[in-house]
Amino acid sequence: MSAKPAVLLIGGVDPQGCAGLTADIQTVSHHDCHPVPLVTALTEQRSDGLVNLGALSAEAFLTQYESCVADFDIAAIKIGLIPDRHIADCIVKIVERHQVPVILDPVLAASSGGLSIEPEVSEIIRKQLLGKITLLTPNLPELGRLSAEVQPMELAAQQLLNEGLAACLVKGGHAETAFATDYFSSAQTTFYVYQPRLKNQVRGTGCVLASSIASQLALGHDLRDAIILAKAYLTRGIRDANQQGPYHLVTHHRHPLTISDIPRLCYRADLIGKHFDFPACPKNLGVYPVVDSADWVERLLTIGVKTIQLRIKDKATAKTRSEIFDAVATSQQHHEVSFFVNDHWQMAIEAGAYGVHLGQEDLHDANLLEIEQSGLRLGVSTHSYWELARALALNPSYIALGPVYPTTSKQMPWAPQGIERLQQWQSILADQYPLVAIGGIDVPRARILKQTGVNSVAMISAITQADDYQSVTRELVHLWADHHL
Ligand SMILES: Cc1ncc(COP(=O)(O)OP(=O)(O)O)c(N)n1
Ligand SMILES: Cc1nc(C(=O)O)sc1CCOP(=O)(O)O
Ligand SMILES: [Mg+2]
Secondary structure, three states: OOOOOEEEEEEEEOOOOOOHHHHHHHHHHHOOOEEEEEEEEEOEEEOOEEEEOOEOOHHHHHHHHHHHHHOOOEEEEEEOOOOOHHHHHHHHHHHHHOOOOEEEOOOOOOOOOOOOOOHHHHHHHHHHHHHHOOEEOOEHHHHHHHOOOOOOHHHHHHHHHHOOOOEEEEEEEOOOOOEEEEEEEEOOOEEEEEEEOOOOOEEOHHHHHHHHHHHHHHOOOOHHHHHHHHHHHHHHHHHOOEEEOOEEEOOOOOOOOOOOOOOEEEOOHHHOOOOOOOOOOOOOOEEEEEEOOHHHHHHHHHHOOOEEEEOOOOOOHHHHHHHHHHHHHHHHOOOOOEEEEEOOHHHHHHHOOOEEEEOHHHHHHOOHHHHHHHOOEEEEEEOOHHHHHHHHHHOOOEEEEOOOOOOOOOOOOOOOOHHHHHHHHHHHHOOOOOEEEEOOOOHHHHHHHHHHOOOEEEEOHHHHOOOOHHHHHHHHHHHOHHHOO
16 A cells, blocks of 8 residues: 655644644545644633633744654645744745645634734735745635735735735635635636535634645645545535534545535636526437537438537638538437537527537636526536536536547547546436546447446547448447437
């Protein structure tokens, strides 16, 4: 068995074992990482408040740190309670020594109140630490402290980015809505992640979220996926919260991801919680050729294909338009055909297509409300957990995962997903969304994928580059015949 990645947990001890390092250690352990705790403070706190921060001396802290790293390679760092400026200075030096992801959950304004951290700590965080970390996870009051109370939170986060912060996840924004919403901002992107607000007041949730993100990064996930996975972990933990003394505590678990745990992701505040309602399509879409001309559509429908997509790239607008109209007309001459148009959603609406297929970038440009109102089905591509969170927010007609195998038909930044990931998507989507596999699928691979129970296999080259496309298509259609319900 390979060694578990070690996560350095810098934070305070809660003598009641609920928040701080105890929550961090439990979280990291449940992610199959090794927790390496580095104590900043031995706090005195009870249900009626915090009476003493109990900061360690800088000397004791640094001696402890040397032991922490003596025998472990640190894969990620999570920082919680920084009790005073001396510990803050030490943490700056520690962070400089490690070229690993660093998550800072700034304990500046506890939701329970009663905590008073000297203002110099905020200053050191702002001036010396923010530019060195991977992600800051403040709540709204903490964001206020760090940004000199700039409003709204989107601007406050942007100000911290302007000052050198790489990325910020503001927790609990839009508290007035029915949805618990976090706001992510980095130089590359901004988005909201939201979930129905759970009623439980649960202790230590900030620690669990930040430690979970650190663990996911230590395991090799990219930041956006780490956030989605950590949010899902926390949601499950809050929903199943257990009562200990006067508190509700997060329940830690290793259960597989479920669709309700995954937060939804959107790029616009006015779409938080919006319920889309795209019509259903057949659950088992079966063999799903993706072709680049109306002629191909005609050829393949004649052979018995029932699901097909017209994917035109780099043709003049007028030509694209006439191809789409021709293909729609052809599809309507055949019985029970699901004909999707890739990218060109406006022309798809005008031509009266059955549906559109949009990738994540396409979703940015598309008017989703217009597509929904037009009654077209919507298929959405996914390649990662955060893209799945985005797709689920749209409640689409089907979800595609790719590239399952290496493909030569399109250059993409994604490594092949493999069958295990496909099976994970299937168990997450369960019966709620048809799942389409795409990328490098030929006849032998389609045969293998059929065993997984996936609802559909989409392909370009296996058909359009085949020496004998008719026999390949017939074989595929025959192979999946009993799937087409
Ligand atoms: C069934 C199916 N799945 C995925 C894709 C890819 O769509 P997208 O991400 O929009 O990329 P382009 O096809 O536009 O290059 C697809 N077309 N069909
Ligand atoms: C267009 C496309 N989208 C993919 C995705 O993963 O989203 S893979 C892909 C190309 C599929 O072609 P082939 O069957 O020749 O591998
Ligand atoms: Mg596209």
